[in-house]
Amino acid sequence: MAGRGRGTEDDGGITAGVSERLLFAGTAPFEATPVSVPVPRPATEILPPDGGASLQPPQLATIDRIRRQFRRASFSAFRLSVSEAAATELDRGIGFLLVPVFLAAGVILYFSLDVEPDLYRPLAAVALMAVCAIISRAWPKTHLAFMAALFCALGFVAAKVETWRAVAPMLGSEIQTRLTGRVVIAEEMANGRVRLTIDLVSTAHPELRYAPDRVRLSARAISSDMKVGSLVTGYARLLPPTGPVRPDSYDFSFDSYFSGIGASGFFLGDPKVVSASGPPFEAGMASAIENARENIADHIRST
Incomplete structure (x- = not known):
């Protein structure tokens, strides 16, 4: 054993x-x-407590190489995930939902310019992007890029056309005058006053050579027979549309321009009805809709 x-x-x-x-x-x-x-460990945790002062140049080069590889791998993973997510969303039809986004981008680009552009170059850009989008249909990613650029150009052109369509004479300085016009909108304000939007027919004492087509005035009170479509007159103080009250704040003149309102102000006395007859035929439908709207609002307030 x-x-x-x-x-x-x-x-x-x-x-x-x-x-x-x-x-x-x-x-x-x-x-x-x-x-x-x-x-x-991550590349950021492999340094000694002294921050790498005791490492030799070959060791520092190795650490830098590991860091670069880590960043490259992270970027590749991020790019792959974004590509997969984009392909999934495109299969679900998200491309069509992005159309108004790119149109809005073109509109924002137009209104961010410091000078008014002409119409010919944007139209040329639309034609060029349309041709490129048609030619690149065999390459999906390139085709999508040209389609996005095409809708941006279309938004730019749409903003330019709308600015040209909404052009309205704007009052240049404060003035008091007697005006006669037809009521387009009558709104009751929270302080008890009434705000009237009026299409000007004439001015007097003094007569304005470059009078705006439409003004928005407030009045202390209006007569019971005044309604949308009535021809009214009164002495009023007109003010040019105000701009932003501080830099980068809301620009009231921007809204007034695209609403066709060339001046705002207030009546120095109560406006009087000159004629309660209806407006011309071309404005009759708009007046009928506005009167129906005011009747509904009065019913809601009274109930």
Whole structure:
């Protein structure tokens, strides 16, 4: 038995020199030893506490290479995820929903310019983008890019055409005059006054050579027989549309321009009805709609 502890060839090929007591005792030589597996750390955490001052140039070059590889892998993963998300959304039809977004981008570009552009170059840009979009239909990504540029150009042209369509004479300075006009809108204000939008027919004392076509005036009160379409007169103080009260704030003159309102102000006395007859035929439908709207509003307020 003593010879079996040496692991000779007679004991069945045991060559490690392990005794029977150790084989059947379940002791440490056959227990699993825990192994410490190093966990890779980000490139920003591999510097020593001194910030890398003790590292040699080859070690610093290795760290820089690891950092570049990490950034490159992160950017590649981000680009892949964006590409997959874009392909999924395009399959769901998101491209059509982006049409008003690119149109609005063209409108914003137009109104952000410091000078008024002409109409010929935007129209040329629309034609060029349309041709490029047709030619590039075989390349989906390029085709989508040209379509986005085409809708931006269309938004730019639409803003230019709307500015040209809404052109209205604007009052240049404050003035008091007697005006006669036809009521387009009559609105009750929270302070009890009435705000009237009036299409000017004539002015007197003094007569304005460059009178605006439409003004918005407030009055303390109006007579009961005054309604939309009535011809009214009164002495009023006219003011040019005000701009923003501070830089980059809301521009009231911008809204007035596209609403066709060339001046605002107030009546110095109560306006009087000259004629309660209806407006001309071309404005009759608009007056009928506005009267119906005011009747509904009066019913809601009274109820």
